[in-house]
Amino acid sequence: MNLGVDKMKGRPQIVLDIAGVLLSNMSLTCWKDMSEETNLSAESLKVHFAGIKRKLWTGMMREEEFWQSLKEMYPELSISRAKDILYHSIVPLPAAQYLERWSESADIHLLSNHCKEWIEPNLSRLSSFTKSITISNQVGLCKPEIEIYQRVETFLVAGEEVLFIDDQEKNLHSAKLLGWETLLADKEGDWVNEVESLLI
Template sequence: MEAGVAVVFDLGNVLLPIRLDLTYAAFANYTSYYSPEEIHYITEQEALWVPYESGLESCDQFRDRLRSRFQMECTDEEFDHAFSALLLDFPADVVELIHELKSSFPIYLLSNTSKIHSNRFLTNDSLFNLFDQVHLSYEMGVSKPDQVIYQQVVNSNQLQNQRVVFFDDNQANVRSARDFGWDAVLINPSTSFTQIRNHLHQYVN
């Protein structure tokens, strides 16, 4: 193993399959004014999830803001279920992958996420207990691709003198991480684990 190499993973579509369209469709069930496609477009154009995932508003504030924006009629429980529809099941071999890599590298997680979502996926103790540290954007007060979030990971884990390899499925996040100095790899969700193993092979003797 090359000395001083740390590995940082994004979560969605890297370790955990997600389908955003399922959430847009679920939200559309609670409004007569917007289609799933329109909800998708508006969500991205107006970056509707960013304040919440950056820890700048509470769950209640986020729910109320999106219900108002899309004129949705739903309870908090219905909202949370629809918002979490995008989260699919963890692959059966994800724990095996992290176990395998942990024998050679310190392993960290860095995810743009929310309290509503993390309340659901963090129940997988067999996976998340393997990470040396779990970094969630809403707890950090900033989200990717802002480079402040990468600096927080470096500072929190004393990685100043280490080479950091970062896997993410978002081009903007990968670009900003590269500019920050990390070896950032753009993940194709359909070949995620193969990409990860192939890229890290160069760092293992």
């Protein structure tokens, strides 16, 4: 995981993914909890979500339309209960507590493929330490499309080193094309130590 670079100089620009990096990803457990009181399988709910995720992430499908699509396909599913389960499944990961310290020596920017409504309850704390937040369903673009990285680039301080952190390898390539350093966020959270060594 070592980046092969020394401690970052100047005022580094740190661009972090949100889901899987700062907040938990929606897991199969989330879909299992939704299906508990119905005859549905968690896998069928997960497959349904996977089929429309890109539309949701790019804003082509509004959040309320997502819930409507679930209700139409699975009438027995309680949407209010499903919403509660989903919102409560998205919680801060340990790395989120480092943002305040990192923001003292770097500018923090967030870039996420997500539905803003789902992560909004956690955004107020995260935004306290960030210079910009770009969420895919708000801008009509999603990773790994290079255009969304270029949009984030307009918020970065020119000439400073940039480090992009994401939990999916496929999302790192576009950042590399822009000359950014990249770091894959491992599930164990060891990547946090790497950032610490680069900044502190």
